Amino acid sequence: MNKKYIILLLITLFTINACGGSTTTNNDDEDNNTTTSLTRTFSFTLPLFATTNGWNQTATNATVLDSSDDQILYTFRVLLGDVSDMSAGTVSPQWPYPDVSYDDFSVAIYATGSETQDVLLKTYEDDEGSAGADITMVDEDTVTLPAHSGSIRSPGPQSTDGDGHTILYDAANNLSYDIWQATTKLSDGASLGGGQTGTSVLWAGAVEVFDITGAGVNPDGVSSARASGVPLLAGMIMPEDVAADSIDHALGVSIPGPRNTAADPFEPSSDDYFYPVSTTETDFYSTHDDALASGQRIRLKSTIVDSEGENIDEEDLAPITQMFLTAMRTYGAIVVDNAGGFSFYAEDYHTANLDLTDAEVNAMIGASAEASLDSSKTDWQIIMAKLNEELEDIPFAYGPDMEGDDPDAATITTANYEVVTPATNPD
Numbered sequence: 001m002n003k004k005y006i007i008l009l010l011i012t013l014f015t016i017n018a019c020g021g022s023t024t025t026n027n028d029d030e031d032n033n034t035t036t037s038l039t040r041t042f043s044f045t046l047p048l049f050a051t052t053n054g055w056n057q058t059a060t061n062a063t064v065l066d067s068s069d070d071q072i073l074y075t076f077r078v079l080l081g082d083v084s085d086m087s088a089g090t091v092s093p094q095w096p097y098p099d100v101s102y103d104d105f106s107v108a109i110y111a112t113g114s115e116t117q118d119v120l121l122k123t124y125e126d127d128e129g130s131a132g133a134d135i136t137m138v139d140e141d142t143v144t145l146p147a148h149s150g151s152i153r154s155p156g157p158q159s160t161d162g163d164g165h166t167i168l169y170d171a172a173n174n175l176s177y178d179i180w181q182a183t184t185k186l187s188d189g190a191s192l193g194g195g196q197t198g199t200s201v202l203w204a205g206a207v208e209v210f211d212i213t214g215a216g217v218n219p220d221g222v223s224s225a226r227a228s229g230v231p232l233l234a235g236m237i238m239p240e241d242v243a244a245d246s247i248d249h250a251l252g253v254s255i256p257g258p259r260n261t262a263a264d265p266f267e268p269s270s271d272d273y274f275y276p277v278s279t280t281e282t283d284f285y286s287t288h289d290d291a292l293a294s295g296q297r298i299r300l301k302s303t304i305v306d307s308e309g310e311n312i313d314e315e316d317l318a319p320i321t322q323m324f325l326t327a328m329r330t331y332g333a334i335v336v337d338n339a340g341g342f343s344f345y346a347e348d349y350h351t352a353n354l355d356l357t358d359a360e361v362n363a364m365i366g367a368s369a370e371a372s373l374d375s376s377k378t379d380w381q382i383i384m385a386k387l388n389e390e391l392e393d394i395p396f397a398y399g400p401d402m403e404g405d406d407p408d409a410a411t412i413t414t415a416n417y418e419v420v421t422p423a424t425n426p427d
Contacts, residue, residue, distance in 0.1 A: 038153055038197075038350045039378075040109055042171055044240050047249060048233050049216035054276035054423030055234050055250045059299050059332035062420035067290065072415045074290035076397045078256050079342055080407035085257075085288035087265070092256045093341045094407070096396040097307075100237065100324075100344045102384040104156040104195070107165040107232050108348040112146035112177070119143050123205035124160035124181045124191045132208035132224065135177075143207055145177055146170050147200065154182035155348045156195030164194040165225060165232055166201070174213045178225035178232040181205030215427070218278040228258075228294040228336050229278030235334060237346035239354035239380060242320065242364065247327035250297070250423070254339030257286035259293040274422040277336065284338040296335050297422050300328035304416045309398040318366035320383050321390040332420060342396055352380040 047056050065071070078086075079096035086092070121129030121141050131137065136144040146168050154164035166182035169175070182205075183191040184198030191203055208224035210216055210231040218229040225232055235252025258281045262269045265282045273280040274295030281294065292298070304312050304325075314322060333344070346352070356379050359369040365386040373382060395402070396417060401410040 037151060038108075038110075039353050040111060040351045041353065042111055042169075043353070044212070044233075044238065046238075046240055046244065048212050049231075050214060050426070052426040053216050054334070054425070055216065055331075056248075057250070057423045058330055059250070059297055059420055059423075060330055062297065062299065062332070065419045065421065068419040069415075070290045071292055071296075071419045072397060072417060073412055074288060075255060075292055076399065076412055076415070077407050077410050078286070078291075079396055080402065080404075080410050082407040082410075083256070084408055085286045085291070087257070087260075087283065087285050087287070090257045090284040090286075090338070091340045095341050096402065098342045098344060098391045098394065098396070100346050100384060100388055100391065102346040102349050102352070102380065105163055105165075105339075105343070106155045106345060106348040107167060107236055108153060108155050108351045109167045109169055110148040110152055110351065112168050112170045113149045115147040116144050117147040117200050119145050119201050119204045119207070121205075121207070122183070122191070122203040124162075124164065124183065124193045124203075126190065127205075129181075129203070129205045129207070130223075131204075131206070132218075132222070134209050135207050143204070145201065145204075145207065151197050151199060152182075152184055152201065153197040153350055154179075154184055154194045154201075155350075158193065158195030160191060160193035162194040164205070167232055168201075174211055176210045176212050176231060176233055178208045178210065179204045179206070180225035217276050217425075220278055222278050224278075226337050227279070227281045227283075228273065230276060230336050234276070235336060235345065237324075237344070237384075239347065239352050242323070242354060242383060243356075245319075245323070247323055248331070249327070250331040251324075251327060251333040251344055252336040253298070253333040254337035254343045254345075255292055255335060256338065256340060257281070257284060257291060258335055258338055259288070259291035260285035261287055261289065275425040276334065276423055281338045292335050292419070294335050294337075295422055297332045297420050298335075298417045299332040299420050300325060301416055301418060302329065304394060305398050305414045306393045307395050307398070307402070309413055312394065317390055318364065318386050320364050320387045324387060324391070325394075334423065346384055347380070349378050349380045349384070352378070354379045354383070 081094040164181040166179045168177040183203035185192045185196040277295035397415040
């Protein structure tokens with residue numbers, strides 16, 4: 001077996017108990033009928049958030065930062081396993097390739113109805129949770145949220161090690177109620193964590209609400225269901241993007257240990273986060289000056305190389321992969337969270353609604369129109385799996401020590417990414 005795939009297998013053993021995702025393989029062990037019953041029946045109108053918002057700003061003419069080479073090299077070393085400047089508990093998976101989460105560590109979306117539900121503010125580990133200023137409080141540890149219709153499942157893994165990122169979407173008012181560590185099942189008074197199907201949200205580790213037609217930005221210093229304070233919908237790959245044949249917004253990306261150089265990490269320096277985020281990671285972070293900061297923007301270069309350092313002919317890639325790469329050049333990716341790898345986000349396949357013909361799915365993955373598809377998988381699973389398959393050969397950078405035992409001394413022969421000026425705050 002190729003060493004790269006052995007390493008990927010090992011990555012699945014790591015998770016992060018933090019408000020951030022982790023690179024992981026996607027578990028497809030759910031009953032298909034259950035998956036179908038969770039699929040959302042509404043669509044979002046694109047673009048999300050104000051057209052002047054940082055997520056909708058192009059990066060094609062953004063200036064490459066003077067610090068770009070140093071920041072790319074440091075991030076490359078971290079992705080190879082260098083955790084020497086990381087806070088305690090930060091995990092590096094030794095995997096310098098992008099991964100798009102569409103099951104574990106993804107985001108599930110549910111429509112709200114006319115009823116409400118009272119939710120206890122508690123994390124999976126039974127710690128005190130938090131709520132944004134615009135959330136209705138019942139008392140000091142309970143909030144009132146819109147209720148959803150039918151069953152609800154927070155994303156996996158099926159343990160208390162995940163994020164449980166869940167959205168309750170109020171279409172009538174364009175409001176996204178974002179939840180971190182949504183609990184839908186308890187056992188003996190304890191949360192069973194994510195990946196559980198229930199009838200209501202019982203606990204929430206953090207709750208925030210955003211108007212998806214508005215600025216999509218929190219006040220300075222305020223977090224959300226993500227450590228950096230951004231909406232869960234911001235930067236996520238949606239079925240609506242794929243149906244439109246174009247991802248016309250920046251992507252959200254998470255890395256091991258966003259920068260936090262403050263003496264007190266809970267009072268981060270203004271140099272350690274940038275618009276459109278409102279704060280940064282306070283538990284799992286890097287203290288190195290060259291670490292990428294929350295809100296910083298990276299852009300894919302015009303010519304990229306594979307895991308052997310050879311130029312990639314992108315016309316040979318599937319249309320879904322070309323769509324991803326085009327977005328990374330046109331809009332770039334904005335650092336939003338801590339993770340166990342170079343991690344991007346797509347909607348959880350349990351709720352994602354992409355209803356294509358077999359010929360359309362085959363076209364998106366670069367297969368012949370008559371090719372047989374796995375009937376046990378949704379269209380979204382098939383397309384996202386193809387994207388991840390091809391991204392596994394497009395590294396963050398290429399260097400001679402990619403499989404070495406000394407990541408803090410690794411060098412780069414060719415980098416596929418560059419750090420550019422952050423998005424501009426229209427206010």
